[in-house]
Amino acid sequence: MAVRGAASRPASGPVVLPGVWPVVLTTERLDLVPLHPSHAEEMAGVLSDPALHSFIGGEPLPPDALRARYERLAAGSPDPGVVWCNWVLRLRAGRELVGTVQATVEPARGRAELAWVVGTPWQGRGLAAEAARALAGRLRELPVGLLVAHVHPDHAASAAVAAACGLRPTPHRQDGEVRWESGGGPDGPTGRA
Structure with missing residues (x-):
């Protein structure tokens, strides 16, 4: 079912893009659950491998620092033209959290930037691709025509x-990462900046 609508700001709380956030998305093996500060303690363990941060940057955060970050994300973007959509990935078998996906959506521009991370113990199972495909599919149902991701050139996974x-790689680089994009249609990258 296609979901249509522009972003709106409730009386209090984050900007909401109908049909994207804060709804649970499901895949064959995962529940994509809207991120909440209460996820910080478990996610601190999921993201605790320092090697995981070699491509995503930063370093593992302790639960209290991750909670503060999740509080900022859950509050929503301070820019009224931007919608932050963040989910934790819950593996249905076992019910543990295994990673995150996110989209920074600019409804007026019809654009969303995607990102994903799966904790080291759960990598190599196709979970990031499964979650990211679900998110990309949901965004394509909305008036979001351009999907973008930035990927380190050495990060094959x-x-x-x-x-x-x-998405397909473009010649564009940002902070040393390759810009991948899709126009959402069969023609692939749009070449828009």
Whole structure:
């Protein structure tokens, strides 16, 4: 079912893009649950491997610092033209959290930037691609025509996730990362900046 609508700001709380956030999305093996500060303690363990941060940057955060970050994300973007959509990935078998997906959506521009991360113990199972495909599919149902991701040129697994979402690499670079994009249609990248 296609979901249509522009972003709106409730009397209090984050900007909401109908049909994207804060709804639970499901895949064959995962529940994509809207991120909440209460996820911080478990997610601190999921993201605790320092090697995981070699491509995503930063370092593992303790639960209290991650909670503060999640509080900022859950509050929503301070820019009224931007919608932050963040989910934790809950593996249905076992019910544990295994990673995150996110989209920074600019409804007026019809654009969304995607990102994903899966904790080291759960990598290599196709979970990031499964979650990112679900998110990309939901965004394509909305008036979001341009999907973008930035992938480190040496991160083959993340490039495979981008490709699984229908994105293709472009010649554009940002902070040393390759810009991948899809116009949402069969023609692929639009070349828009």
